[in-house]
Amino acid sequence: MNKLKNSASEALEGVLFDGMTIMAGGFGLCGIPEYLITALRDSGVKDISVISNNCGIDDFGLGILLHTRQIKKMISSYVGGNKTFEQQYMKGELELEFNPQGTLAERCRAGGAGIAGFYTKTGVGTVIAEGKEHKEFNGETYILETGLVADLSLVKAWKADDEGNLVYRKTARNFNPVMATAGKTTIAEVEEYVSLGDFDPDHIHTPGIYVNGFIVGTDHKKPIEIMTTREYVA
Amino acid sequence: MPWSREEIAQRAAEELQDGFYVNLGIGIPTLVANYIPDNVQVILESENGMLGMGPFPYPDQVDPDLINAGKQTISELAQTSYFSSADSFAMIRGGHINLAILGAMQVAQNGDLANWMIPGKMIKGMGGAMDLVAGVNKVVVIMDHTAKDGSPKFLKSCDLPLTGSNVTDLLITNLAVFHFEEDKPTLIELAPSVDLDEIKEKTEAEFIVSPDLKSN
Numbered sequence A: 001m002n003k004l005k006n007s008a009s010e011a012l013e014g015v016l017f018d019g020m021t022i023m024a025g026g027f028g029l030c031g032i033p034e035y036l037i038t039a040l041r042d043s044g045v046k047d048i049s050v051i052s053n054n055c056g057i058d059d060f061g062l063g064i065l066l067h068t069r070q071i072k073k074m075i076s077s078y079v080g081g082n083k084t085f086e087q088q089y090m091k092g093e094l095e096l097e098f099n100p101q102g103t104l105a106e107r108c109r110a111g112g113a114g115i116a117g118f119y120t121k122t123g124v125g126t127v128i129a130e131g132k133e134h135k136e137f138n139g140e141t142y143i144l145e146t147g148l149v150a151d152l153s154l155v156k157a158w159k160a161d162d163e164g165n166l167v168y169r170k171t172a173r174n175f176n177p178v179m180a181t182a183g184k185t186t187i188a189e190v191e192e193y194v195s196l197g198d199f200d201p202d203h204i205h206t207p208g209i210y211v212n213g214f215i216v217g218t219d220h221k222k223p224i225e226i227m228t229t230r231e232y233v234a
Numbered sequence B: 001m002p003w004s005r006e007e008i009a010q011r012a013a014e015e016l017q018d019g020f021y022v023n024l025g026i027g028i029p030t031l032v033a034n035y036i037p038d039n040v041q042v043i044l045e046s047e048n049g050m051l052g053m054g055p056f057p058y059p060d061q062v063d064p065d066l067i068n069a070g071k072q073t074i075s076e077l078a079q080t081s082y083f084s085s086a087d088s089f090a091m092i093r094g095g096h097i098n099l100a101i102l103g104a105m106q107v108a109q110n111g112d113l114a115n116w117m118i119p120g121k122m123i124k125g126m127g128g129a130m131d132l133v134a135g136v137n138k139v140v141v142i143m144d145h146t147a148k149d150g151s152p153k154f155l156k157s158c159d160l161p162l163t164g165s166n167v168t169d170l171l172i173t174n175l176a177v178f179h180f181e182e183d184k185p186t187l188i189e190l191a192p193s194v195d196l197d198e199i200k201e202k203t204e205a206e207f208i209v210s211p212d213l214k215s216n
Helices: A034-043 A061-068 A083-090 A100-110 A176-181 B007-013 B027-037 B085-093 B129-135 B196-202
Strands: A021-024 A048-051 A072-075 A095-098 A115-121 A135-137 A140-146 A150-156 A185-192 A213-217 B021-024 B045-046 B050-053 B076-082 B099-103 B106-108 B139-142 B171-172 B176-180 B185-190 B206-215
Touching: A021 B076, A034 A150, A061 A083, A061 B050, A100 A115, A100 A140, A100 A176, A100 A185, A100 B085, A100 B129, A135 B129, A150 A176, A176 B085, B007 B027, B007 B139, B007 B171, B021 B027, B027 B099, B045 B085, B085 B129, B085 B171, B185 B196
Parallel strands: A021 A048, A021 A150, A048 A072, A072 A095, A150 A185, A185 A213, B021 B045, B021 B099, B099 B139, B139 B171, B185 B206
Antiparallel strands: A115 A140, A135 A140, B045 B050, B050 B076, B171 B176, B176 B185
């Protein structure tokens, strides 16, 4: 079966509904599904709960869904650097649930793997632990965290083949592989479409079983948030 | 003379041991990478999914797919590996990272650390800090000894929301170094021309003075 879709809107056809939960891969602006986010905006779907490490910046990434007020709730580990987010949150227009970054990643991994919950030391003794079950293992205290699943996962990869096998590039991998496993429907956005057999099967990061469809974007913007360089020394 | 930012970073770099896997936080901790001793090789981890983080790239080698956890562009090394966020925090939570160096707003005498939120101000989020302090074998905390208004930041107990409870192993301020044991922290080192009276005056936390207290 060829999972290639002609456009982002075609890939999202029939899977969007108001009040849905959507996972979106990426760390900062690195490895985010930019065309799929734009398609979400254009679809007009609203009251979305978004699970994503960050919320983009004011005018790029998930930030564009704040301007159209399509996001009801964010589950994130860090939302700095986004004024629109700050304004809407301070006015009480946006719900926010902070998860420690590793707990967020593991909740997605667990959700995709059919694990209902897990115990972790992260957050013990902090506000994160309030109201959660505490349990001792080998003399140390852990808290119970639950697995996360989403109605839809949107991920960004470097390359895909017809089967939807995915390969990521450098630190643009981040949350994408675990989120790909945790969506009832998962749509990928890639930069390059390769023929079946081009991938070395040993080198595939996300097997196609997790991927329902993918689109090939052209000229991804991939903005850089903080440019840091060093000088050539003669 | 209190230690400067660079001197604090330099002092923190003394905690690095050959072969260590190390996570450096944002801010002064990032500067530690500039002071790694010549005879020591460490591998830097970036929690967004990279081991073997290299220096900032040359201008023509900048790659938007290659950033550190502070979202800065960086470069890779021959030993670099990439992995998912879940794998990254498995390494961190699983105790495979030897050392983390982090900034702080407040530290308490029992090792409690507060570095992620000030009530009433916009909260940005804890990112990976709670996972790091809970999972990394040795946590070195760096901060100014007092706040801008002169009030102590090394306290009996933190009044800011915690990042982790009883997690600090070593505290390096611009004035002194404290080592955390089971019971009370121990003052082990003073910055140049800083004396014990000054530390007592500017510290709320109770501490023991090491018999081998080092003056610089």
